[in-house]
Amino acid sequence: MSDGRLPVRRRWIGWTIGAFLAFLLIAIGWVTVRGIGAVNDLQDVADGATQLKKTIAAGDLDGAEPVARSVARSAASAVDLTSDPVWQAFGLVPWLGPNFRAVSEIADIADSVSTDALAPLLEVADGLDLASLGFVGGTIDLAPFAEIEKPLRTASTALGAAELQARRIDADATLPPLAEAIDQMRSAVTEAATAVGALHGAAVLLPTMLGGEGPRNYVLAMQNNAEQRSSGGIIGSVALLHAENGKITLQKQASTRDFPALDTPLPLSDSTVALFEDRPGRFLQNITSIPDFTEAGETIAARWTGRFGGTVDGVIAVDAIVAENxxxxxxxxxxxxxxxxxxxxTGILLSEIYAAVPDPAVQDExxxxxxxxxxxxxxxxGDPKALIGALAESAEEGRIRIWSAHADEEEFLASSALGGTIPEDDADATYVGVLINDSTGGKMDYYARGAFSTSVGTCNGAPTTQVQVTWTNAAPADAATSLPAYVTGDGYYGVPAGTVRTLIAVYGPAGATPSHIDRDGEEEGVQTAMLDGRSVVQHEVSLAPGESTTITVEYQGTGAGERLTQILHTPLVDEPDATRKPLTCAS
Structure with missing residues (x-):
């Protein structure tokens, strides 16, 4: 006969379940309250960062300090709220876990940026009046750069680490609002890292490169994006700059007409010859087809000294959009x-001049x-602070490339975005790229538009990286008759007027090989080459006005399928869409 009580074992199970549910409810309440607090703190960080940017840009350093302290307090609070054992335990829960981990990572990044980067930056800002750098009269005071190099190095290192940490967050595994916040945070950190990195590079390089230890000469190559080349555009004009004790003067200007084609080409790498034959070694205009500016810069210097003699200490290449900035x-x-x-x-330099001034010689003038x-x-x-910002923006878009004939400077440049090299793949980033080179023989790329995307995943059981390039001729339908012959090429190179003919080269991760190649779903003949251990596939496409084409290349093998894959590309007239898409296997 039962006395109405449950057996001990069943009571024990009931108590255990009850206790677990109670603990779970308490834990959920705990992380909810702390999560709301952390989100509020991070919103305060975002608002404070916006305010801080405005106060520093306005030169209000007294106003910047309390804002910086407030940002630091909010960031530290967010870290404290998201680092306790209960919060960390929720980070291990399937599906929900990535969201908790992402909030913790964002808080940690905000804290490290405010503590390790913001403080040194304010120290620099407090100790350096940019208006005193002496831009007036073409002279820059080089003395302050030695004082600001160390704090800038500290800030640049901290921001670089924060950028890598932000990149490692798997935003695809988080809820859409959080994924959007992660993307915004990444963009902000990348922008800051690029700007501060450029300032640090200036602090390291300018004292010597601007003639602080002896006079220097630099060739300035101006690229025209209306006729695309790998690093931006065809070389339209060149000049010689002289720097001595911080004073910069324009010594000589020349056009490509001053550099006739060479009968014997200058030495070129095997990869350059495989993609572009010997043209970059014979024609000054084509040197910027060379993908690696380490090679291109040295070749430009050789052409200048071969024509005018003297000594060249470096080469600076800029495109037309730098003028706009x-x-x-x-x-x-x-x-x-x-x-x-x-x-x-931009419209004047890349389009209108050809209709208003038909004579190419007058155009050059x-x-x-x-x-x-x-x-x-x-x-x-120009206001020095604003000029630095404009140059930093141009550098971030890959529109400024610098080569130095001095080994120590070139080593520093080659490791930066200014060096124009393809970075090495590592645990923090895998690189793929798109090189655009016009073969129309005109200036039709003013009307060309590009869109690039990457996708990573698995195809046929193998890790796969897919790169897609969509190229469009957006010229008016009557381009053949409405545009100047100098712009269309007028069929001189066998391309119908109004048509855009383009060499589009796609390279994959180091060590990977193409497993599938198509254009608009169809296979066709392509050029292949190797570029620094990377397989390159190059199509030549011709598009009439209004036409578009999409090239798809899938890579498998070493480096393929890596989530942290980034795309590098030739700077275009209009900054193209460069997106990350879910993988749909083409093979």
């Missing part, structure tokens, strides 16, 4: 028949006037 600071310029603003300078006017305005009429 700088003119947002310097203001309007007048050259030839044009009055240029930041809004119309106007390009030289524009370069000289911009150079003078930048060194004498």
């Amino acid at each position: 700088l003119m947002a600071v310097t203001g309007d310029l007048t050259f030839g028949p044009f009055t240029a603003t930041a809004e119309n300078i 106007i390009f030289a006037q524009a370069a000289g006017a911009l150079f003078s305005a930048a060194l004498s009429g």
Whole structure:
């Protein structure tokens, strides 16, 4: 006969379940309360960072300090709220775990940036008046750079580490609102890391590169994006800059007409010859087809000394969009028949000049006037803080490349975005890329548009990286008759007027090989080459106005399928869409 009580074993199970449910409810309540607090703290960090950026840009350092302290307190609080054992335990729960881990990572990044990067940056800002750098008259005071190098190095190292940490967060595994926040945070950290890295690079290199230890000479190569080359555009004009004790002067200007084709090409790497034959070694205009600016810069220097003699200490290549960024600071310029603003300078240099000035020789004169006017305005009429920002933005987009003939400087440059090299793959990043080179023989790339995407996953049981390139000719339908013959090429190289003919090269991770190649779903003949241990696939495509094509290349093998895959690409007139998409196997 039962006395109505449950057996001991069943009571024990019931108590255990009850206790577990009670603990779970308490834990959920705990992390909910702490999560709300952490989110509020991180929102305060975001708001404070925006305010801080404005106060520093305005030169209000007294106002920046309390904002920085507030940001640091909020970041430290967010770390404290998301680092206790209960929160960390929820980070191990399937599906929900990545969201908890991501919030912890964001809080940790905010804390490290505010503590390890923001404090040194404020120290630099407090001890350096950018207006005193002496840009007026083309002279830069080199003395302050030695003082700011160490704190900038500390801040740059901290921001670099934060950028890597942000990149490692698996945003794809988080809820959409959090994934969006992660993307915004990544962009902010990357922007800061690029800007501070550029400032640190300037602090390291400028004292010697601007003639602090003896005079220097640099070739400035101006690239025209209306006719694409791997590093931005065809070389349209060149100039020689002289730097001595921080004073920069424009010594000589020349056009490509001053550099006739060589009968015997300059030495080129095997990869360059495989992709572009010997043209970069014979024609100055084509040197920027060379993917690696370490090789391109040295070749440009050789062409200059071969034509004009003297000593070249380095080469600086910039594209037309750099002028747009700088003119947002310097203001309007007048050259030839044009009055240029930041809004119309790109259209003038890459399109309008060809209709307004049909004679190529006169075009060259106007390009030289524009370069000289911009150079003078930048060194004498621009706010240094804004100029640094404009140059940093241009560098982030890959529109400035620098090579030095001095080994120690070149080693530093080659490891930075300014060096124009393909970074080595490592645990923190795997690189793929797209190189765009025009073969129309005109200036039709002003109307070309690109969109690039990467996808990683598994195809046929193997880790796979997919790269897609969509290339579009957005020229008007009547381009053959409405555009100048100099722009269309007028069929001179066998390309119908209005058509864009382009060499599109796609390279994959180091060590991987193409497992599938198609264009608009169809296979066709391609060029292949090796570039620093990377397999390159190159299509030549011809598109009439309004036409578009999509190239798909899948890579398998070493380095393929890595989540932390980044795409590098030729800078275009309009910054292209470069996205990450879910993998849909083409093979």
